Amino acid sequence: MQSQWRTLSSSRTINGDDSILPVLIVGAGPVGLTLSALLTKLGVKCAVLEKSGSFSKHPQAHFINNRSMEVFRKLDGLAEEIQRSQPPVDFWRKFIYYYDRVVSPVSVVHFSQYKLTRLLLKHLESLGFHVQCGEGLESLSGSKILMGHECISIDTRANSVNVTASFLKEGKYMKKDIQCGILVGTDGAGSTVRRLVGINMRGERNLQNLVSVHFLSQELGQYLMNERPGMLFFIFNTDAIGVLVAHDLDQGEFVLQMPFYPPQQKFEDFSSEVSVLAGVLFSCEILLEMCERLIYKLVGRNLADMDVIDIKPWVMHAEVVEKYVSCDSRVILAGDAAHRFPPAGGFGMNTGIQDVHNLAWKLASVVNGIAPPSILSTYEMERMPIANFNTALSLENFRAAMAVPAALGLDPTIANTVHQVINNTVGSILPSKVQRSILDGLFAIGRAQLSDFILNKNNPLGSSRLAEVRRIFEEGKSLQLQFPAEDLGFRYLRGAVVPDSDRMEEPNAPTGRRRDYVPSADPGSRLPHMCIRELSKPHSETFLKERCSFRIVGGILTQMFLQEMVSTLDLVSGDKVEFLLIIAPVESSYRLAQAAFEVAQDFNASMKVCVMWPDGTVDAVARSKAALTPWDNYIDVVEVRQSATLKSWWDLCQMTHRGAILVRPDEHIAWRVKSRVVDDFASEMKKVFSTALGFDSI
Numbered sequence: 001m002q003s004q005w006r007t008l009s010s011s012r013t014i015n016g017d018d019s020i021l022p023v024l025i026v027g028a029g030p031v032g033l034t035l036s037a038l039l040t041k042l043g044v045k046c047a048v049l050e051k052s053g054s055f056s057k058h059p060q061a062h063f064i065n066n067r068s069m070e071v072f073r074k075l076d077g078l079a080e081e082i083q084r085s086q087p088p089v090d091f092w093r094k095f096i097y098y099y100d101r102v103v104s105p106v107s108v109v110h111f112s113q114y115k116l117t118r119l120l121l122k123h124l125e126s127l128g129f130h131v132q133c134g135e136g137l138e139s140l141s142g143s144k145i146l147m148g149h150e151c152i153s154i155d156t157r158a159n160s161v162n163v164t165a166s167f168l169k170e171g172k173y174m175k176k177d178i179q180c181g182i183l184v185g186t187d188g189a190g191s192t193v194r195r196l197v198g199i200n201m202r203g204e205r206n207l208q209n210l211v212s213v214h215f216l217s218q219e220l221g222q223y224l225m226n227e228r229p230g231m232l233f234f235i236f237n238t239d240a241i242g243v244l245v246a247h248d249l250d251q252g253e254f255v256l257q258m259p260f261y262p263p264q265q266k267f268e269d270f271s272s273e274v275s276v277l278a279g280v281l282f283s284c285e286i287l288l289e290m291c292e293r294l295i296y297k298l299v300g301r302n303l304a305d306m307d308v309i310d311i312k313p314w315v316m317h318a319e320v321v322e323k324y325v326s327c328d329s330r331v332i333l334a335g336d337a338a339h340r341f342p343p344a345g346g347f348g349m350n351t352g353i354q355d356v357h358n359l360a361w362k363l364a365s366v367v368n369g370i371a372p373p374s375i376l377s378t379y380e381m382e383r384m385p386i387a388n389f390n391t392a393l394s395l396e397n398f399r400a401a402m403a404v405p406a407a408l409g410l411d412p413t414i415a416n417t418v419h420q421v422i423n424n425t426v427g428s429i430l431p432s433k434v435q436r437s438i439l440d441g442l443f444a445i446g447r448a449q450l451s452d453f454i455l456n457k458n459n460p461l462g463s464s465r466l467a468e469v470r471r472i473f474e475e476g477k478s479l480q481l482q483f484p485a486e487d488l489g490f491r492y493l494r495g496a497v498v499p500d501s502d503r504m505e506e507p508n509a510p511t512g513r514r515r516d517y518v519p520s521a522d523p524g525s526r527l528p529h530m531c532i533r534e535l536s537k538p539h540s541e542t543f544l545k546e547r548c549s550f551r552i553v554g555g556i557l558t559q560m561f562l563q564e565m566v567s568t569l570d571l572v573s574g575d576k577v578e579f580l581l582i583i584a585p586v587e588s589s590y591r592l593a594q595a596a597f598e599v600a601q602d603f604n605a606s607m608k609v610c611v612m613w614p615d616g617t618v619d620a621v622a623r624s625k626a627a628l629t630p631w632d633n634y635i636d637v638v639e640v641r642q643s644a645t646l647k648s649w650w651d652l653c654q655m656t657h658r659g660a661i662l663v664r665p666d667e668h669i670a671w672r673v674k675s676r677v678v679d680d681f682a683s684e685m686k687k688v689f690s691t692a693l694g695f696d697s698i
């Protein structure tokens with residue numbers, strides 16, 4: 001088994017068989033595309049199958065959190081390009097973290113999913129990828145995105161996976177077999193890969209049916225820009241209810257989400273008359289009418305230029321798969337294929353991007369023969385608890401979002417219950433038209449709660465409802481979009497990490513309330529961010545590259561500093577699987593580093609040492625050189641405290657300078673010792689590398 005896996009290298013092939021691709025990714029959504037970019041940078045050959053003939057232009061996700069942006073930062077300027085391309089921050093400013101540049105070198109952004117897809121594709125092209133329509137992948141050289149190819153069957157064999165893809169050629173469906181070492185299913189919420197390998201999901205299904213209306217209106221954009229700039233608008237009105245997402249106010253691009261109740265209300269009710277005329281999509285009257293009514297309520301006038309581009313139904317679930325890794329570690333799920341949440345809080349795509357960041361270095365380690373396939377089980381051990389947590393958090397947040405309509409006398413859970421009662425009782429005996437008018441009648445009664453007649457301050461019921469809404473907002477108990485503790489502070493308790501002690505504190509259950517991120521160097525946490533400057537090569541181009549996106553922090557730093565400063569996160573390579581050992585310039589820590597270099601070499605793993613000098617150090621090159629020779633993969637850096645109130649590196653990590661931290665290639669901490677490096681360096685480091693590379697998970 002081990003030997004079969006060990007032959008699965010990006011430069012070699014299984015048993016000399018050139019036809020086997022190391023990694024095949026099914027699904028070219030944001031998660032599949034991010035994985036292909038990360039793998040390619042790590043030198044792993046991969047290709048992507050995408051069933052659609054073109055990329056979706058539906059905006060969907062729009063909130064990219066800090067951690068995802070840090071992942072994109074590893075992709076050669078992609079994060080910076082996203083930041084440059086997003087709508088001006090002033091238009092959605094209420095949702096930005098003001099303090100974030102202290103805790104992360106990069107900011108959250110508001111950027112539509114389809115635009116992100118475009119930038120990911122551009123980045124992949126720069127890495128040598130080709131988007132190919134029609135038949136392809138003959139050479140199996142990887143670096144291809146095969147459009148119009150749907151994965152329809154999977155056959156796992158002793159040392160490979162056979163994937164059958166269906167594609168259209170000259171009007172006929174054809175089939176093609178592709179052999180790969182590992183198949184990653186990033187094929188979205190309705191994942192075929194998940195179904196084909198028989199993995200079930202656990203959680204709550206069918207929480208809400210919605211229609212998403214993607215439309216353009218410069219008039220609405222201008223109005224909101226001048227009067228009420230923002231990102232999300234909740235509209236409650238006597239005729240309909242919806243959430244308006246302003247994807248780009250300047251370009252007048254919006255999505256309106258409206259609930260609907262099948263089978264009494266059908267998607268066709270909204271879209272049956274949608275037709276394509278001269279290449280332009282015209283929507284049916286019902287839908288336009290509902291949209292217009294809602295928008296009218298928001299802006300107080302009809303829009304002359306509303307142009308509906310696309311209408312999509314979608315169902316809200318809160319589910320996570322029972323298994324992430326199956327078929328002897330040859331089939332792996334990531335992104336929506338592994339979890340689907342309510343979009344409240346914007347965790348869906350972000351969690352998927354962070355899944356593949358966790359997975360990419362592990363896949364590369366297996367493919368390159370550094371780690372056994374058992375390391376892949378640590379992907380599930382680490383990511384499944386995060387998905388379960390984020391599902392619960394998104395559910396809490398979804399329920400919090402419902403607090404406002406509930407306070408207005410319009411509880412959507414009651415609407416859902418009414419709907420279920422109709423389905424389960426009269427649904428079986430009454431004709432559907434009658435059911436529908438019962439439902440419409442009941443909902444109209446519900447929405448009447450929002451009429452001016454009730455909701456005015458002279459009506460005792462109305463004024464108490466309005467006071468309740470005020471209270472909800474004042475106490476921050478409505479929908480939250482800022483989850484710093486969960487965005488940057490998520491932590492892996494079990495997997496490719498060595499815990500500090502046998503007792504692991506489980507994270508607190510989500511409350512739906514905002515919690516601040518507290519930097520931590522506990523094993524499993526993301527390495528805290530701190531600004532640092534390289535000492536040994538003060539003007540080195542190699543380390544600095546283009547990574548100083550946080551140069552303008554507070555607008556107060558000098559140009560010289562700006563050129564030389566980077567983040568501690570930049571110490572971790574995005575171009576190869578490399579561990580990072582951070583130590584202070586202390587004799588015992590240098591000896592630990594020497595031992596760690598030797599052990600890493602025995603494991604065939606790459607490791608770099610970072611010697612962290614205290615703020616103000618000017619020259620320290622000679623000392624590290626003398627202490628670390630013959631090893632030369634080290635860097636001397638000095639911490640840069642941007643204000644006197646900020647902590648030193650070791651204080652930030654809640655450690656002393658006699659401690660040490662081993663960081664994994666995904667910037668999560670594999671091991672640390674808080675204050676004193678253990679005596680038997682070599683055996684401690686063997687234990688650490690064995691766990692971090694998954695040898696203990698066999």
Ligand SMILES: Cc1cc2nc3c(=O)[nH]c(=O)nc-3n(C[C@H](O)[C@H](O)[C@H](O)COP(=O)(O)OP(=O)(O)OC[C@H]3O[C@@H](n4cnc5c(N)ncnc54)[C@H](O)[C@@H]3O)c2cc1C
Nearest residue numbers: 027029031051061062063151187188335336346348349350
């Ligand atoms: C209204 C709404 C708002 C949202 N807002 C946010 C937000 O602000 N932030 C956030 O993080 N998330 C948000 N999300 C969630 C986000 O859109 C999803 O989590 C994200 O699309 C998941 O990406 P993915 O790559 O896993 O799957 P997908 O984007 O679904 O991509 C899967 C791809 O696989 C392809 N495919 C499917 N089956 C096959 C097959 N058999 N063979 C080949 N290809 C196949 C599909 O065509 C598709 O291109 C939102 C979702 C909705 C509905």
